[in-house]
Amino acid sequence: MMIYHNAQFVTANENNDIFEQLWVEDGIISYVGNAREIPTNAETVDLQGAVVTPGLIDIHAHVGTWAEVTEDINDANEYSEPFTPLMHALDSVDIRHFSFQHAIEGGVTTVQTGPGSANVIGGIWSILKTAGPTLESRVLVERSGLKGALGENPKNVFGNQYKRKPMTRMAIAQILRDGFQRAKQLNEEQQNIHIQNNLELRPFIEVLRGVMPLRLHCHRADDIMTAIRIAKEFDVELHLEHCTEGHLIVDAVKASGFHATVGPYMLTPSKYETRHSTPAIAKIFHDKQIPFAIMTDHPFVPIQYLKYCASEAIRYGLDEETALKSITLHAAKLVQLQHRIGSLEKGKDADFVVWSHPIFETEAKVLQTYVNGTKYYETEYVR
Numbered sequence: 504m505m506i507y508h509n510a511q512f513v514t515a516n517e518n519n520d521i522f523e524q525l526w527v528e529d530g531i532i533s534y535v536g537n538a539r540e541i542p543t544n545a546e547t548v549d550l551q552g553a554v555v556t557p558g559l560i561d562i563h564a565h566v567g568t569w570a571e572v573t574e575d576i577n578d579a580n581e582y583s584e585p586f587t588p589l590m591h592a593l594d595s596v597d598i599r600h601f602s603f604q605h606a607i608e609g610g611v612t613t614v615q616t617g618p619g620s621a622n623v624i625g626g627i628w629s630i631l632k633t634a635g636p637t638l639e640s641r642v643l644v645e646r647s648g649l650k651g652a653l654g655e656n657p658k659n660v661f662g663n664q665y666k667r668k669p670m671t672r673m674a675i676a677q678i679l680r681d682g683f684q685r686a687k688q689l690n691e692e693q694q695n696i697h698i699q700n701n702l703e704l705r706p707f708i709e710v711l712r713g714v715m716p717l718r719l720h721c722h723r724a725d726d727i728m729t730a731i732r733i734a735k736e737f738d739v740e741l742h743l744e745h746c747t748e749g750h751l752i753v754d755a756v757k758a759s760g761f762h763a764t765v766g767p768y769m770l771t772p773s774k775y776e777t778r779h780s781t782p783a784i785a786k787i788f789h790d791k792q793i794p795f796a797i798m799t800d801h802p803f804v805p806i807q808y809l810k811y812c813a814s815e816a817i818r819y820g821l822d823e824e825t826a827l828k829s830i831t832l833h834a835a836k837l838v839q840l841q842h843r844i845g846s847l848e849k850g851k852d853a854d855f856v857v858w859s860h861p862i863f864e865t866e867a868k869v870l871q872t873y874v875n876g877t878k879y880y881e882t883e884y885v886r
Contacts, residue, residue, distance in 0.1 A: 504528045505876065506541050510550035510857070514847040515557050515831045519824050525555065527853040530876035535847045553870060554861050556827065557846050558612025558854030560834040561809050563744055563764045563798035566616045566633070567596040567603060571802045580621035585661045585669060586678055588706040590626025592617030593645065598638050602806055606633040607880045609807030610856035610869045613643065613835075613844055620652035620720040621660045623669060623678040627706060628718060630838055632854070634872075634879040647838060648742065649706040651679055652720035653729055655776050676729055682707045683737045716740040722747040722776040731759045742837065745800075747780050750787045757791045762837050766798040766812055785816035789825050796834035797826075814863050823863055852876075 507525040512535060514520045526534035526545075541547060568579040578595040581587045596616060606614060612633055618625030630644040653675055662670030669675045686707035689697065694708045710717050717739050719730040727746055734741035743749065746763040749756045756763065765788065768780045788795045797812050799805065804812060813826040821829075828834075828845075835845025843852050853876035860867040872880040 504533070504542065504545040505548060506545045507548045507550055507555070508538065508541075510553045510555050511861075512555045512847055513827070513862075515824075515827050516846040516848055517832075522847075525847060525855070527876045530853050532847060532849055532851050532853050534849060550857055554858040554867075555847070556610070556856050556858065556862055557831045558844065558856055558872070558874065559610045559809050559830045560613045560796070560845060561606075561611055561799050561801065561806060561830070562615040562630075562796050562834045562838050563766070564614045564616050564801040564806055565619055566606060566614045566801050566806055567598060567600045567631075568592065568616055569602070569619075569802050571602070577619070579617075579619040580625065580660075581618070582621055582660060585623045585657055586682070587618075587622055587626055588624045588649065588682065588703060589701065590618050591646075592627060592629040593638065593642070596629070596631070596638060598635075598641065602801060603633050605805060605807040607872045607874075608869060609805075609809060610858075610862075610872055611806055611809050612854040612856070612872065612874050613840075614801075614806070615647055615838060617647075618650050620650075620656040623651055623653075623657045623675050624682060624706075625650045625652065627715075630840065632874050634874040634877070643840060643843070644838065646706075646709065646715050648716045648718040649710050650718045650720070650744075653679075653726040654720070654722055655774050656720065672726070672729070676733065679733055680736075683711065683733075683739075686711055687737070710739050711737065713740060716742050718742045718744050720744045722774075722780075724748040724752045726776070727752060728755065731755070731761065734761065735759075745798075746784070746795075747777055749793075750781065750784045751779065753787055753791050753793070756788075757793050762794045762796075763788065764796045764798045764834075764837065767800040767804040769804050769808075769812060769815055781819070782812075782815040783819040785826070785829065786820035789821060794833065794837060795829065796837050797829040810862055810867075817863060827862065 505527045512522040523538040569577045617628030632641040635641040686704045743763040832845040835841040857871040
């Protein structure tokens, strides 16, 4: 048993409790609370007045799949055709890629990663811990969503560059609908054959059955509404990825009942559809009680800067407790992993970060990062 003490343990739980001790056994939190007598057989770690938070969570990134030298050689986009539902994150991720080390150095212990947004249907995402000896040991959710994209990315890649469908938003919507329509036309036995044999329509069947959500990249307000309309048409769970102009149609987003992962807003707008990007969206969504998490979209904002994305939302009016939860507990809830990660609570994975100062203070630096109770990073920084 490891017992961590002499620190401020910011739990990010529902009550926003701050405690004095953290006990870890076999990679799981066995106690977090006020100081109590330490068993004689326990090993203690004096954190010397540091601040401890849950491990940070980025539920929209391309960690381990993007070469990051040039986009032309990345493994995140299958550029050969616009409809590639069987592409799978786990067949692309390189756990030796430096982005995982950067994640650990930035206190990020869990990521959702996978295909990018070049394709109308890009493939399957997965949720991974950012450290561990093998890919298999890191997997939390092997199939966490079917990724698709609306708007300028598929148009630019296939319409403008390759001079083929889709050239318009109409064609993008038609390609997306076509997958669901073909899946719905199959009887139950045929659907089961697609699932058992990993055939082309398997991901659409899984979304229709509620096994995993549809995750649609959408920036512009009209693309957000198209995503909502198609999800309602086929009665499937939708996660709005980016939702950049969501603040311009906030009542419609609220009425849809869907979730959003917002960002990356710490960039110069690289295309017309991101010109209204703003960190204020987090506060606007919070005020409207729209569930959201904050993303980096790594490598577009480097994964180690996730906490700065939340800090920027604070600068635009979001309170610190919600900002922390947007990259911990609330992010975990949006991917239905709150029983394992996202807060410092008994029974959850021992993923936590030791900070030199409160996380959102300018001086705050990661001193140590733990995943499943194992320390994977430590700096030589002296407080």
